[in-house]
Every structure is written in C-alpha cells, then in structure tokens.
Amino acid sequence: MTTIAVALISGGLDSLLAARIVQSQGFEVVGLHVRLPVYPHTARAFRGAAALGIPMAARTIRDDYFQLLRAPTHGFGRGANPCLDCRAYMLRMAKELMEEIGAAFVISGEVLGQRSFSQRRRDLLIVAHMAGLQDRVLRPLSAKRLPPTVMERQGLVDRSKLYDLAGRSRRPLRALARMYELRFVPEAAGGCVLTEKLFAPRVLDLVDHELSAGVWDLRLLTVGRHFRINQEAKLVLGRNAGENDALRRLFELSPRKEQVLCVVPHNFRGPEGLFVGIVSDDALMRGLALLRRYITKDLPDRLQFQVFRQHPPFRRLVTTTKELTALPEILAL
Structure with a gap:
C-alpha cells in the first residue's frame, strides 16, 4: 500500500x-x-x-x-x-x-x-x-x-x-x-502583503477598533483606500471599477450587515465606498466629503449619493454640494 x-x-x-x-x-x-x-x-x-x-x-x-x-x-x-x-x-x-x-x-x-x-x-x-x-x-x-x-x-x-x-x-x-523536469516553474511573485510596512497601519487599526474582526475584514483590508473617520467608523473607497465591484461583493458577504453601509454616486461617476462600524450622520457627511476629494471630472452643483444597508433594510438618497470640505485630520491608513 x-x-x-x-x-x-x-x-x-x-x-x-x-x-x-x-x-x-x-x-x-x-x-x-x-x-x-x-x-x-x-x-x-x-x-x-x-x-x-x-x-x-x-x-x-x-x-x-x-x-x-x-x-x-x-x-x-x-x-x-x-x-x-x-x-x-x-x-x-x-x-x-x-x-x-x-x-x-x-x-x-x-x-x-x-x-x-x-x-x-x-x-x-x-x-x-x-x-x-x-x-x-x-x-x-x-x-x-x-x-x-x-x-x-x-x-x-x-x-x-x-x-x-x-x-x-x-x-x-x-x-x-x-x-526534476518540472513542467511549471513559477516566477518569483509578490508575497504576503502583511509583510509590507505600508500595509501594517491598516491591520493595526483594525485590531484596535474591531473586537469581532475575522476573515471578511482581512479581505476588506486588501481592497481600496482606507480611512479612519472616527473611533466608531471607517470608510473604504474603491480606486477603480474593479475595486468598486469588489467592494459591492464584500458588502453582500458582510457578516455584520447592521454595521456596513454601501455608498454609490447617484448622479455622477466616482468611487464607491463602504462604511464599516457605527456610522453617525456626522461621520456619514465627513465620509462623503472625503469621497469628493477623489473626483476630478466635472460635477453637477448638487451631488447625490445612494446610501444603503442590508439589515435592517435601509436606503437613503443623500444630497451635498460639490465644494470641497477641509478634512485635514482624516488620513489614509
């Protein structure tokens, strides 16, 4: 045998x-x-x-x-x-x-x-x-x-x-x-992103702020731009169409559906985002102002965002002005 x-x-x-x-x-x-x-x-x-x-x-x-x-x-x-x-x-x-x-x-x-x-x-x-x-x-x-x-x-x-x-x-x-006549010899490729010094702040921020974090949160860390809005909430923004799609899929798979909001531009094209945590109205508006930073194309005078959550079901159309708001204290992770 x-x-x-x-x-x-x-x-x-x-x-x-x-x-x-x-x-x-x-x-x-x-x-x-x-x-x-x-x-x-x-x-x-x-x-x-x-x-x-x-x-x-x-x-x-x-x-x-x-x-x-x-x-x-x-x-x-x-x-x-x-x-x-x-x-x-x-x-x-x-x-x-x-x-x-x-x-x-x-x-x-x-x-x-x-x-x-x-x-x-x-x-x-x-x-x-x-x-x-x-x-x-x-x-x-x-x-x-x-x-x-x-x-x-x-x-x-x-x-x-x-x-x-x-x-x-x-x-x-x-x-x-x-x-040994290996038929497939892979080239050296990038390794684990946990070894990258620039990635470490995202991991340590998650450790500090989310007691119930798991595999889903680790997946989220690998997508988009991450920002700590306040002690209760962070925002993740897609950098391109592929990352927008990835954030949508992660939104659908979230294990803590009551603590994840999806934000999608309604009357203009731009990055989509996920709010994770307890999102107050102030945190929401600060996050939308932050999203505005990453749009360079011509915009309507009033920007509209679809904001929704899976459970309990929630959907809201939020309107803001297109003027930039100063947010010097919010830095990318």
Missing part, C-alpha cells in the same frame, strides 16, 4: 519542488493550498499541482486566524506579519487533512535561512511543535541541515535523496527544477 503525504502548496517554486522530491521516492502526494486573502496565489498553486499530477485540496482560513494578528505568540516581523504563528496555523490545517485521509506526514517547501524572521533552524522546529506535528514535517530542500524526522529515522524516506539548501538564492532551486 502506497504511503500518503500531504504537501503544503503555496504556488511558489519551493513548495512544488518539495512535493516533487517526495513524489520521486514513490509516495502518493496530496496537495493542500491554504487560502489567505493577503496572499492571492491560489491559481498558481492549482496550476503547479496539476503539472505535478497530484490531487489538490484548498481550505480557507477561519475567523480564528485573526487572533494571530491580535496577539501573535511570536510577534510580528517588519510589518504586521505573524509569520511563525501563521506557519503553525497552516501546518495545523495540514495536520487535519493528514488525519482525515490517513497520510503519514506533511511536506513543506521551507528553505533554511530563506526568510530571516521565520526560517531559522530554531523557527522551523518551533512551528512543527506548535502545530502538534513534532518531527512529522519533512522539509526536503533543507532536510540534511535539520534533525532527521521520524520518517527518515525509520527508513520510510531516503535521507540521502534529500537536499541541504540554505539562504535566499533561487539559483539552486531553478537547477533542481530542471533536474
């Missing part, structure tokens, strides 16, 4: 190589992609799995993920990135799938020293223990620089056919991709 292993597939070259190396030793590999709103590479992950000929599962993070942002056990990196806690979270999801399908171990594409905050030797060992996997996480690309896993000690995995890569260079990875 063929032994099964679960491979975390991010969509990057590292994870595809790790899965292929284990696959070459005769194991049945099942891929798992963990969907994160802040890491939009699901399509690449599925394309890579298809090229390897392995079945693929995808699971989306749950609302409990937000606790990692609220109080990460191992702190943040340079941005609002709780990398160690996040990696342990993904490994726990892999462990769940491993137990469901009767797999023997989990495969990770991590390379020792590739990321200074989360891929030191100590860090790799810590996240495996945090996930309850102990020495059942195999990292084929750096295995020879790490303690042998139980699979290697028992002879289930041939350690001599694993690798000892370390550091940030992609040259050895590309060489392995040629050696």
